[in-house]
Amino acid sequence: MKKILFTVLAFSTLLKTAQAQNEAAAKPQTNPIALTGGTIHVGTGEVIQNGTVVFEKGKITYVGSGTPSLPAGTQSISVTGKHVYPGLISPSNQLGLVEIASVRATNDQQEVGDYTPNVRALIAYNTDSEVIPTVRGNGILLTQATPVGGVISGMSSVMQLDGWNWEDAVLKKDDGVHLNWPGYFRRGYNFETGSFSVGKNDRREEQFRELEKFFGDAIAYAQIPANDPVNMKLEAMRGLFDGTKNLYIAADYGKEIIEAVRFAKAKGVKKVVIIGGEESLMAADFLKENNVSIIVNTTHRLPNRTDDDTDLPYKLPYLLSQKGLTVGLGYVGLNWRTRNLPFLAGTVGGHGMTPEEALKLVTLNNAKILGIDKMVGSLEKGKHATLIVSAGDILDMRTAKVEQAYVQGKSINLDDKQKRLYRTFSEKYSK
Incomplete structure (x- = not known):
């Protein structure tokens, strides 16, 4: 009798666990x-x-x-x-790479080193994440799993929010390389005061010299049809010069955006996308001339400058689109908050754009930028x-x-x- 009771209790426990x-x-x-x-x-x-x-x-x-x-x-x-x-498309975030931000063992979005273009986010993508279903419930069915950190973080991949493993979930492998442009200023966060700070980037000249050298090596490597032995880091850069990969550049300030695009074009990069672009309106005409797309970060924020219109972040996608740019919208870097992506678009829809134009920001426009518009969007x-x-x-x-x-x-x-x-x-x- 005790054995039967134990078996029943064990089965009940397993059933409850499975249901969870x-x-x-x-x-x-x-x-x-x-x-x-x-x-x-x-x-x-x-x-x-x-x-x-x-x-x-x-x-x-x-x-x-x-x-x-x-x-x-x-x-x-x-x-x-x-x-x-x-299905809505969430670009440039760590959904599936980060489970609990404060628990290091559940984070797999960053590799050691400043230059790691060979890092592939897709093999770290966790289809069993508890966060993914909560995002799916708000209509987001595709995400761009994106590595972070360093100067060149690695390669992103476009993932479907369903599958047994990353091989099932991937829609487009290694769609681009992500570059964090060395800015004039460095942003920080004070955990004691709960406030952000901005200071001068004292290492900028050194970082820029390193970046020049790395791209120089990548260009020389790409000119050799078959390399033996293969340099994994430089091999990952090859697609930037033949147009098979995007170069995603994270930059916010107007001067830095122009500087970053000029650098990429001078190095022969075929497709450039700006990520973030808080002050991209200041460089909008330049971006249009150079056929550069932009993924705007969350618009639910205050403007950068005290003399800017308070509603400027809400209007930014509309104003950029009026300049003829291809504009997408994302919750850049924030995995679980990306479930609110449709409501970002809804806010934009109340500040210049029609609802259907705002919908394109998180569907067809994002698909075009990521190079998947022939399949989805x-x-x-x-x-x-x-x-x-x-x-x-x-x-x-x-x-x-x-x-x-x-x-x-x-x-x-x-x-x-x-x-x-x-x-x-x-x-x-x-x-």
Whole structure:
């Protein structure tokens, strides 16, 4: 009897433990699916009322008004009164690389050394992260896992927020190299006072000489068709000079942005993207002339200069787009906060942009910048069926409620740790 009781208790404990874990990766799509009757936000600026989206084998086969002739075996799902969007894309952050920021053993976003372009973020990407489902629940289905630290941090990769491992999750491997431009000033944070500080960067000239030498070595190495032995660091830089990789440059001040772009162009880098760009409006015409895209960091902040308009950060993406730039929006560097990305776009939508233009900041524009727009970023025939269904406006925190999500046609379970805790303690305190 004791043995039976022990077995039952052990099984019960294991069951509860299993229920507390993230759901398994979604299974591949088997039957065609048609989402009918909803408001379709294509992601290109177009909105289709009472529309239908059909997808089969992970690819979109129809987007339009009304209901087309459906293939045999199609599962038809009514989304009348609801909104259908492309899956949102979060660029340049550490989602999947950082679990608990204050617990060092759960952080795998930085390598030792100042020049580590050969570091690949994708192999550190943790598909079992408890943070990922909480982000998915707000409609973000793709992220750019990005290393940090040093002068050249390493290579990022675009990951889907579903999969058993990084091999399953990766959408685009090693899409670019990340450079932290040596600025005139160095920002710091005082943990005792809880305040930020800005001081002169005394090592700037030394850092710039090192950067010049490293790029010189990389250029010489790239001119040799086959290198034996292979230099892993210089090999990682090769794609910058033939256009197969982006060079992402983190820079905020106007003068530093111009200086960084001139440096990259002088070295023969084909594709340059500015990350952050708090003062990018001061360099907007220069960026346009040099065909440089920009991913603006969180707009929920105060302006840098005391004489700037208080609303300038909210207006920045609109003002940059008016200059003809390709502008994306991200929660740069902040893994769990990136779940609020749609609400950043919603704020921009109230400061110059229309809601559909603001939606492009976190869908099609981000896809174009990351080089994945032929696969995702909008709801168009032939693209991946990576999309969400929301009860209300996804850019409005008051009405956004993601009820369905699909990654390449796979139906995603939207449960997460926070929802489980809510159910547990709601039950406890409702008695």
